[in-house]
Amino acid sequence: MSYGLSYAGAESDYDSADAFLLGIPYDRTSSFKSGAAEAPAHIRRASYNFEELHFEHGLDLPRLNIFDQGDCEHVFLPEDMMEEVKFFISPAIRDKKFTVAVGGEHSINMPIIQCFKKNDIALITIDAHLDSRDEYLGTPYSHACVTRRAAEHLGIDNVFALGVRSISKEELERDDVIPYTTSFEIKEKGIERAVKKALDSVKSEHVYLSLDIDGIDPAYAPGTGTPEPFGLDPLDVKRTINLIGGRLVGFDVTEVCPPADPSGITSALAARFINEVLAVHSKYLT
C-alpha cells in the first residue's frame, strides 16, 4: 500500500464515500513496452491539473464524496494480482460504492469483473484490441484475455468492445466471437450509433466501462504500451461516457505507460476521463 498523493478532490473517508478509487500498479504480462505500473502515480499527479467540476455539466452538480484507497501491492504473478485486486475491490462493490480503478495494464479488469455477481453488470470496453484470447504467453490472466474472461463470467451477450482495430485470426475464426465495433465504423457512422448498438446488445442494465487508453488514437494518447493507429478521438470517449450515463456503475482506465509519455499528455487525458466519469455519475446520484 502506498500513501503518496491522493487523487485530487478525494477527501472522503471510506464509510461516507460514494466513489472508491484504487491504483493498481501492475504490468507483468505486458507484451511490448512495460511501465504501466507507474501510471497510478502519474495520473493522480495529473488530476491536480483540472477543475473539479466541468462547466458543460452545469456548475451546480452535486459534489461526490471520493475515497482514494491508494495503491494495492505491486505483485509479480498474475494469480497474485487477481487476489490482491479482489481483496480491495470486492468490499467496495459489496458496499455499493462506484468503483474507479487506475491501472496498470488491462488485465486488472479481470478480477474487478469477477467481483460482480453474474447478472448484475455488462462490460463495455474501449480498446484497439479485442483481447479475447483464451490465454496468451502462458497465462489466462494476460491483458490479451480480458473480454474472454469477462464473457465466461458475465455471458458473451454481456460484453461489447468499442473501437477495435486489431484482432488475431484465432480470435475471429471461433464460433463465440466477442461482439465489437471497429474504430473505422465509428469514424464513418458516428459514436452515438456505436454506443447505442453496444447498449442494445448487452443484457444487463448496469454497465461497467473499461477504457484501455490504446483505444484512443496514438496522436492523442501516445503514452501506451501497444500504440495502434486509426483510433478514436478523445471526444468520442467523452461522448461514450455521457451516453452510458446513469447505467454506469464502475470504470477503469488502463495501459497508460508513463515511460512512453514524456509530455504527460496521456496521463492528463486519463485523469480527465476519470473526472468525466465522476461528473456523470454525480448527475445520477440519488
Ligand SMILES: [Mn+2]
Ligand atoms: Mn489494447
